[in-house]
Amino acid sequence: MSGTLVLVRHGQSEWNLKNLFTGWKNPDLTEKGVTEAEEGARALKEYGIQFDIAFTSVLLRAERTCQIILDLIDQPDLETIHDEALNERDYGDLAGLNKDDAREKWGEEQVHIWRRSYDVPPPGGESLKDTGARVWPYYMTEILPRVLSGQKVLVAAHGNSLRSLVMVLDRMGRDEITGLNLATGVPMVYRLNANSTVASKEILGDMSAAH
Numbered sequence: 280m281s282g283t284l285v286l287v288r289h290g291q292s293e294w295n296l297k298n299l300f301t302g303w304k305n306p307d308l309t310e311k312g313v314t315e316a317e318e319g320a321r322a323l324k325e326y327g328i329q330f331d332i333a334f335t336s337v338l339l340r341a342e343r344t345c346q347i348i349l350d351l352i353d354q355p356d357l358e359t360i361h362d363e364a365l366n367e368r369d370y371g372d373l374a375g376l377n378k379d380d381a382r383e384k385w386g387e388e389q390v391h392i393w394r395r396s397y398d399v400p401p402p403g404g405e406s407l408k409d410t411g412a413r414v415w416p417y418y419m420t421e422i423l424p425r426v427l428s429g430q431k432v433l434v435a436a437h438g439n440s441l442r443s444l445v446m447v448l449d450r451m452g453r454d455e456i457t458g459l460n461l462a463t464g465v466p467m468v469y470r471l472n473a474n475s476t477v478a479s480k481e482i483l484g485d486m487s488a489a490h
């Protein structure tokens with residue numbers, strides 16, 4: 280058995296709260312988002328894990344979630360790599376728009392397709408497939424080799440950058456991924472086999488905290 284990979288989506292952001300498409304925009308966590316990150320951290324502490332390295336995006340909401348977790352599990356100075364490859368999906372022209380206003384303008388179904396489909400990009404932005412096309416190579420070259428060498432690795436990132444990873448790890452098809460919405464601040468603990476497949480997956484906490 281090789282190492283452990285923990286994926287966690289950032290806590291609620293100010294734009295999650297305002298119901299705005301966010302993408303590469305850079306809002307901070309709300310108080311609730313901080314609490315969600317702390318709850319995820321407490322779950323990891325109870326689980327008893329100590330990490331060898333952490334990865335996060337270059338967006339504040341994920342960076343703060345990562346640091347809140349590391350502080351709470353008494354690893355505040357752990358080496359942390361920040362990379363744009365782990366950023367949220369680029370929402371293009373939708374960034375900053377209200378999700379309900381968008382439904383009124385373009386219809387419920389079209390907005391759902393932009394938000395959750397595999398390969399339909401929002402105008403001027405990235406589809407989940409496009410997001411995966413930058414997340415997967417980064418995972419393969421930077422993250423996976425560490426896990427396979429036995430390290431315990433934390434990845435604090437975003438709803439869609441993590442959906443693209445979960446899709447591959449959980450061997451989900453393009454239809455199945457449409458129904459997946461990750462909860463905020465809820466750690467997913469993967470143990471991998473030596474051949475990179477998933478040996479086990481545990482979800483630590485409340486899956487209902489999705490925004």
Ligand SMILES: O=C(O)[C@@H](CO)OP(=O)(O)O
Pocket residue numbers: 295299300301302303367370394438439490
């Ligand atoms: O706005 C965003 O960037 C994302 C995540 O909050 O939204 P969605 O739920 O549409 O993937």
